[in-house]
Amino acid sequence: MMNEQAIPATAQGDAPSTSPVDWAAWEREHFVPLVQAAEAAGPDRSAWLLAVVLWDTKLPSLSLEDWSAIADRGLRAVRRLGDRAGEARLLECIGMGHARVNRLTESLRCHQQALEIRSELGDRRGEASSTNLLGIVRLHRRELSAAEEHFTRARALFEEFGDRHRAAMALANLSSTRCAAGRVDEAETDARRALETHRALGARRSVGNALRQLSVIHRERGETGAALVCAEEAVALALELRSETLEGYWLLALGKAQRAAGRSEEALASFHRAADLHARSGNRSREAMAWRAVAQVLLDRGRPSEAAGLAGRAASVHRELDDPWHEALALACLADATPGEESRDHRERALQLLSRYPDERAAAVRRTIGEGGLR
Known part of the structure; x- marks a missing residue:
């Protein structure tokens, strides 16, 4: 067992009250020091396993940044142990964490490393999991052919295992x-x-x-x-599941669907609720998608100046996150909300961004923007 003397005293005793706020504060204050203590005192197995457990439990009070600090320590620990299967499992968790906040390049790297380890170990179930997760990242990056290949492969492996x-x-x-x-x-x-x-x-x-x-x-x-x-x-x-991530x-x-039904x-x-939930979870990409959606409703209601502010804000976030597809959609919305030359500039930039995508939907979106907008 971990050396109890190395664990902060408050992590062993002084339990918080039953108030959810008190529990949240207690969790946030003590889990990071707990892993620091595990790393300092050993055994290393405690540090990396705790990182995985905390990911799996998805404590709402533990921010992704706090968990990332825990995961970094866990990764160092599992590598010192030479536990390749454990390293792959933790890399998988870290990759999902990166994807949650749209750090897709980092996420891709983690899942590729996990897949390589699992392939070396002959871990077919692990390969299936990593392949599916790679597909999710490729989908988010709109690399659709690669995503389809990954999902097809993952599905075949899962079916093989029943x-x-x-x-x-x-x-x-x-x-x-x-x-x-x-x-x-x-x-x-x-x-x-x-x-x-x-x-x-x-x-x-x-x-x-x-x-x-x-x-x-x-x-x-x-x-x-x-x-x-x-x-x-x-x-x-x-x-019912009490998942704000899924709700958002x-x-x-x-x-x-409500907008399509005329229930503005x-x-x-x-959309406002979705934006708030995604802001709370740190998912800036989906928060920006929600603001673009609000802008579209405002355009429907004849409020272009308000719509322009939100669409421009969404485009800036997607640009910062290196997401050309959603940046283009936000720019098309911005073009619909602005007059004259400025509108044409936004539309041309959107078309430039979309030119890299070869699929049928991208072609249809380009035609729609070229004809005057996406509304």
Whole structure:
């Protein structure tokens, strides 16, 4: 066991009151010193395992920055041990942490390193997990062909092991990838099959993700009622799960369905709530997506000056995060909100950014922007 004398006294005793605020303060104050003590006193196994446990429990009071400090210490510890399987597991957690705040280059590097280790060890289940996570990062970077290859490979591996849940997760990811590329019919087939499996398994988080995807598909087809039903069920599941991360993400789909249905007040409320939740979690990319969505509703309501401020703010964040796709969409919204030469400049810049993407959806978006906007 870890040397108890090395652990701060307050981590052994002096438990906080039952107040959630007190617990949050106590957790934040003591978990980082606890790992520091574990690293200083050993054994190293305690330091890296604690980092993984804290990631898996997802304590709302522990910020990503605090956890990153813990993870860095854990990674040094597991490497000193020479525990390659443990190193891959912690690299996987760190990669997911980077992705959560849109540090996609760093996330990609971590998952690639984890995959290399697992391949060397002959850990096929670990390979499947790393391959799926690499697909998620590629999808976020809009490298759609590579993402599809990763998800197809991951799904095959999960099916080989008889892991129905994770195979269905990979299938849902394939749906997102194909939808992003404009292949909506294939995406719907994938999403419905994934949803059926997740419902049968009682995997509520995954059910919500598939419902969000189906909401997007229905909305794109003009099936507004079905889009609303799917998104509302997804958000209700997020509330049951008490996950603000999921709630914030799925509210974006609900707000878009509400906007399509002409329910602008409800859409604004959904988007504002989504922006607040993503700001709280540190996901600046999705926060910016929410502000662009608010700007679009404001344009619908004839308030271009307010819309321009939010769209410009969103474009700046996406530019800072090196996300050309979403920067282009925000610039197109900004072009719709500004007059004359300024509007043309924003539109031209958006088209330049989109020129790197070869998929069907990108081509359709370029045509729409060229014809006068995305509203």
